[in-house]
Amino acid sequence: MKKKNVTRKELAISVNEKLGVSQRNAAEIVDTVFAIMKxxxxxxxxxxxxxxxxxTxxxxxxxxxxxxxxxxxMTITKRQMxxxxxxxxxRERLNK
Structure with missing residues (x-):
C-alpha cells in the first residue's frame, strides 16, 4: 500500500469545502497558519x-x-530540530 502525503493545496481544498470560502481565501488561510507556525x-x-x-x-x-x-x-555540528x-x-485513535 502506497502512503500518500497531504499537500497544502489539498488542505486549502478541504478548508474551501468545510467553510465555504473561495479557494484563493482558503489557500491564504492555510499559508497564514503555516507562516505563523514557522x-x-x-x-x-x-x-x-x-x-x-x-x-517543540x-x-x-x-x-x-x-x-x-x-x-x-567528522564532527556533526550542533543544530536545532x-x-x-x-x-x-x-495516539489512541492511531493504535485502534
Missing part, C-alpha cells in the same frame, strides 16, 4: 495543538559521526 518555531517556542499534539524545537549537541562514502570521521509529540487522544 515564525513561532524559529523563535524557539513550542506549538500546542489541542487533541492533535505538540511541536529541540537543541541537538555536536557529536562524532562519519562520512558513509569515505569512512572519514523540530520534534512532534502526539496527544493522548491521537
Amino acid at each position: 515564525t513561532t518555531m524559529v523563535a524557539g517556542e513550542s506549538i500546542k495543538l489541542v487533541q492533535f499534539g505538540t511541536l 524545537v529541540r537543541d541537538k549537541s555536536p557529536r562524532r559521526g562519519r562520512n558513509p562514502r569515505t569512512g572519514e570521521s 523540530v520534534s512532534f509529540r502526539p496527544s493522548k487522544r491521537l
Whole structure:
C-alpha cells in the first residue's frame, strides 16, 4: 500500500469545502497558519495543538559521526530540530 502525503493545496481544498470560502481565501488561510507556525518555531517556542499534539524545537549537541562514502570521521555540528509529540487522544485513535 502506497502512503500518500497531504499537500497544502489539498488542505486549502478541504478548508474551501468545510467553510465555504473561495479557494484563493482558503489557500491564504492555510499559508497564514503555516507562516505563523514557522515564525513561532524559529523563535524557539513550542506549538500546542489541542487533541492533535505538540511541536517543540529541540537543541541537538555536536557529536562524532562519519562520512558513509569515505569512512572519514567528522564532527556533526550542533543544530536545532523540530520534534512532534502526539496527544493522548491521537495516539489512541492511531493504535485502534
